[in-house]
Amino acid sequence: MSSPDFLARLYDDHAEALFAFLLNLARDEVDAKDLLQDLFVKLAKQPALIEGVRDERAFLVRLVHNLAIDLMRRRRTREKNYERLAGETVSLFAPSTDPDERALRAALTEALGELPFEQRAVVHLKLWEGLTFEAIADALDLSPNTAASRYRYGIDKLRERLRPLYDEIT
């Protein structure tokens, strides 16, 4: 586990998903990269952290979530408004050739940016990581009920926000 290749193996197994999660939380590509690098630096310095971990993905999600929270605090300290950044344009989704999908992805990116940080984290992990509420609760240090209610609030807001476009394209 602690051989130099374990970092490459972890990267290949999880970096893609962690990047998407971080990009959705940080809403900034440079910050997402920095946080991902921070994670791997931490793992390189303390390989024992991940030894014996049963669910690597959930463990890594927890680590990057904490790193994202730290980033948020630093942004606040630097008086950079996190919600302003959340509203900024960032491409969360892969480009699409279908104009309807393209429109939906753009609107969804914007709508996600309007969700509070913690709701966005839960919605992301449920929709795009396919985690159960128990797994989300474990990763984010919440109760399963809190995870479920945050998801419900988040998805309701997304539905309301995207309803006109969704009705139009379906």
Next chain:
Amino acid sequence: MNTGDFEKRLERQDMRPIPREWREEILNAARRAGDPQPSTINPQPTSWWRELLWPSPQAWAGLAVAWVLILGLNAATREPVQVVTAQSTAPAREVLMALKERRRLLAELAGSPTQVEPQKPLAPRPRSELSQRTVAG
């Protein structure tokens, strides 16, 4: 709008892939950090101090400046205090003496000679004859 359909539609949206070139950059940075540091002159305290001061270095610097000012002011004002103390030693004795004298005069005026006048030796009183008679009887 069906909730299940809506959520499934969102799930199908592919997330943006991670840029390929990041892999080597991130892994190289991580490997460098994981390697033992080359020995430099006492590198540990520097990193320790950085860790400590990182969250708000300006606040710490401000606090340090405030302490330096406080210590400077303290040092600057200590000397005159000592002079004043030294000067005030002799008059303090005089003041004490004056106070004692004043207290004595006040006591005199208030008419409590027991406090002011030294106690006179007791004059021998005439002995009671009654008790002698009682004893003789």
